[in-house]
Each structure stands twice: as structure tokens, then as C-alpha cells.
Amino acid sequence: MQPVQAPFPATRFRRTRASAPMRALVREGSLAPSDFIWPVFVRDGDNLSEDIASMPGVARLSVDRVVAAAREAASLGIPAICLFPYTDPAKKTKDCAEAWNPDNLSNRATRAIREAGIDIAVMTDVALDPYNIDGQDGFVRDADGYVVNDETVEALVRQALSQAAAGADIIGPSDMMDGRIGAIRAALEAEGHRNVALLSYAAKYASAFYGPFRDAVGASGALKGDKTTYQMDPANGDEALRLVARDLSEGADMVMVKPGMAYLDICRRVKDAFGAPTFAYQVSGEYAMLAGAAANGWLDGDRVMLESLTAFKRAGCDGVLTYFAPAAARLLNG
Template sequence: MRPTQAPFPATRLRRTRATPAIRGLVRQNTLSVDDFIWPVFVRSGEGIEEPIPSMPGVFRRSVDKVVEAAREAADLGIPAICIFPYTGIEERTEDCAGAWDPDNHANRAIRAIKAAVPEIAIMTDVALDTYNINGHDGFVEDGEIVNDRTIEALVKMTLSQAEAGADIIGPSDMMDGRIGAMRSALEGAGHQNVMILSYAAKYASAFYGPFRDAVGASGALTGDKKTYQMDPGNSDEAMRLIERDLAEGADMIMVKPGLPYLDICRRARDTFGAPTFAYQVSGEYSMIKAAAQQGWIDEDRVMLESLMAFKRAGCDGILTYFAPAAARLLNGA
């Protein structure tokens, strides 16, 4: 698009910025509570809300407290939450069998939320890292993160979550071919309406550090994830990955991290037109919180500005730890 406008002074672009009412009339993008998915962390125990030091204001919650968080989200108008389990080293194994245990923390939380807050959509995480003694998203054999054997486990994890009542499956593992295998398994098991929001363009990023603390993966991880997560220097590869995942049956796609990869969000939206999400990851969240705690920035304004950036880049929705705080501001609470 090339706008046509008269030369100055016939055109004064400041006219459309003169008052709040006029700015509202011409605003191109808007932010709504409907745009948010709230990531929450679930752990063992009862009555527990355990602060995560590297993510101020974020907690590991026992299942009963996660249900309370889901009720809070629904009351604020947040349409979905995403469940991530915290597991200690003592809960992790080489075979990762806890990932598809019907009674693991995540599956118990899904069932409890569905019983108490049925109106909220539940998204889950599919990857082996929170159950793997090695801290990786896939099985490790002779130092290599193996692809095909990992997919078999991810399919079992997917079906376990679908049977617990998950609405949206979120494969974050970045193994080749996993979307097709998951979609086939879901169809075959009668879960035709379970959606897949694929982490299609997930980069090998340093912005994930606080999240790995939150799920107990920091101490477990051996090596790095660069053989399966994307190189930050690549964008064409992201388009190939997104196209593949959509062709294999993904309903929606995600770019992760968010703010450092807004160019990928815009390119994905313009290229494919599929529902496009971004994950405002733990490092992004914690940087804003830390700067606000030092008094260097206005937390509320920077929070909303950062979220608006995703909408401007073409995203339909955002996974963000700011969801409740942003919802209160947008609701005028």
C-alpha cells in the first residue's frame, strides 16, 4: 500500500493525533483480553503457591491453586490458560514415562479445571524436557537428541492430555514430523476437535532462562538445544517449518520468543494467513519486571506497549505472564 496525501500544509498528520477521541478513531490495532493465553505452572502438593525468584509475581501452584487461577482468569475474561508442570530431579527419568502418566501434575490439573471452570480453554505443553533426567525435549542417545523415538513418546503424551480434557495441544519440542503423527493419533482416538497450536518457529534462545528455573529444567539440562531449536539468524527456515506444520495438520502456529522475533510474526501472518500466536517468554517478562522494580520504566505502560507490538506485527494472540495484570488494566479494574 502506498498512501496518497496532499503536500503540507494541506496534509498535517498531527491532526489525527490531536485528542484521545481522534486517536481512538484512527487506531489501526487494538489490544483485548480476548488476545491472551496465560501460562501457569503446576506442581505437586496442596495449598501451595511457591514464588519463582527469577519471575517476580509468577508462582508454581499446586493443582487446587491452579484451579483458583483458572477461575481468576475466567472472571477477568481471559479465554485460555496454558499448563506447564514443574518436576524435581527426583521425578525425572530416562524413559520420561511421567510425561504420559494419566495422573501427572498436568493431567490432574486439566481434569480439575474442566470440572470447576469448564468455560475456560486449556492448552498444554508437549515436550519431554520437564520429565527428562537430561532436561531435553527428546530422548538422548549417545549424546544425540533422537527424533523418531521421541515422536512416539510425544504422541503418547498428546493422547494422555487429550483424554484428560485438553482443548489445545502445544507441541514445543521441534522434532521433525511430530505434527502429522499427533494429528493422526488424535483423529484415530476420536479427538477430532482437539486443536494443535504448533510451536512452529521456536528459536534456540537465551530468553528462556527463567522458564527453565520455573519448570525445574535448569539443573537437569546437559548441553544445549541447538540441534533441534532454530538458529536465531534464520527467517526463511521459519517459513519452511510453519508451512510444514500447517500441511501436517496444525490449526494455529506460534513464534517463540516474541519481541525479538516480531519480523517472523509479521512474515508468517502475511505468508500463510493462519491464526498466528507469539509467546512473550520468561526472559522478556522478567526484564520488564526487573526494570520496573528499579524504577527505570513505567511497568503498566511498557507492559501494554509490548503486548500491542504483537498485534501490530500481525499476531492473533499472545501467551504472556502479564495476562491477569493486562486484563485488569484493559477491563478498567
């Protein structure tokens, strides 16, 4: 008697991969321009666009060009733009007073976008490093270069209030000082800025992926010491959950993991644990690796761009800060 031939398994996963329509039908996640926040670098001048060598395809823009960029982003369906200033070195000081100057680059760009009537959310960065002669996110008061916490938080509150007064919709504290979310939230409420949202850089790691960003904001070579006493150890995961829990309890509306691609496990854990709006920052080094490889013909630039952004959504992110935002949006819009 011939042995009975076992039937092929009833489930063939390739059935739903057999054509583009079938793949679209069962796709678990989706990517859209509305998932992006576009980080933009602002510089002084008029009608200027200055290429950043370490970030292919990215430039520092004068305020008028930033307004044009915001208009382009809105037309592509990108809901938010995030401003980072390239501050004149002569305005960088120990007291960082330019950080809360109503007429600093970030505030001027915010007002210009608001005055242009563009239907886009403006996000700003709260940290002292663009204005600090020491290159740190907070005040250096000790001989050993240690960044002091509570005095820095007082300055961050002043900076956040100046940004809210200029018309920022979202304020992004990226400094990683303890207690800054609660202090900023209390100050915003007291000054009547009740609808200004806080997107906390809750889990920001002391990463080596930030190098090109420091070029972009003119901080390369200015940093005295490092940031390991306030940014997270890349080996830690549980600590990220504790930080997110604290920032949400202090009034953060949204939370961020930074960097992104090397920390997708943290994104997933944060989303699963809290269910809060969760973002990641595809930082300058992550962008530069892909953009640089694509420029050299080593990778298919469009495909790796969309694949990398899809990974953030698969990991649980509600959105991503990415320098690819306009290029990705154009592709997704067809």
C-alpha cells in the same frame, strides 16, 4: 514582486493525534483480554503458591490454586490458560514415562479445571524436558548427547494422547522434532479426539531468553548439552516459513513463533505468508526484563506491559502467550 510563500502541506498528521478521542478513532489495532493465553506453572501440594525469583510476580501453584487462577482468568475475559509442570526430580527419568502418566501434574490440573466447570480453554505442553533427567525435549541415546527424532516422536504421541484424554482443548507441541505434528494429529483422530486443536511451536528458536522458564520448571542445571540441533538458529528467517508451511500441511490448526519480542519480524512474515492463526510467546526472559525493570522503578510497568503486547498485534499476531495476562486484562477492563 514578492515570492509566493508555499502553503504548509495540506496533511498534518498531528490533527488526528490532538486528543484521546481522535487517537482512539484512528487507532489501527486493538488489544483485549481475549488476545491472551496465560502460562501457569503447576506444582505438587495443596493451597501452595511458591514465588519464582527470576520471574517477579509469577509463582508455581498447586492444582487447587491453578483452578482458582483459571477461574480468575475466565472472569477477566482471558480465553485460555496454558499449563507447565514443575516435576519432582525423583520422577525425572531416561524413559520420561511420567510424561504420559494419566495422573501427572499437568493432567491432574487439566481434569481439575474441567471438573470445576470453568469456561476456559486448557492448553498443554508437549515436550519431554519436564520429565527428562537429561533436560532435553527428546530422548538422548548417543554418547555425544544428540537427541533422537523418531523415537522421541513416538513418546510425544503418547504424551499428547494422555493430555487429550485428561480434557485438554489445545495441545502445544514445543519440542521441534520433525514430523511430530502429523504423528500427533493422526493419533488424535484415531482415538476420537477430533476437536482437540494443535497449536504448533512451529518456529521455536534456540534462544537465550528461556533462562527464567527453566528455573520455573526446575530444569536449570539439568540440561546436558544444548538444544541447537533441534531448535532454530536465531539468524534464520526463511527457514521459519518452511517450518510453518510443513506444520500446517501436517494438521496444525494454529502456529506459534517463540520467542516473541526479538522475533516480531518473523511473526509478520508468517501472518502475511499464510494467513493462519498466528501466536507468539512473550517468553520468560522477555517478561523478566520488563517486570524486573518496573520493580526497580526504571520503567513505567503498566505502560511498557501494554506497549509490548500491542507490538505483537501490530506485527500480525492473533494472540500472545504472556505472563502479564491477568495484569494486562485488569487494566484493559478498566
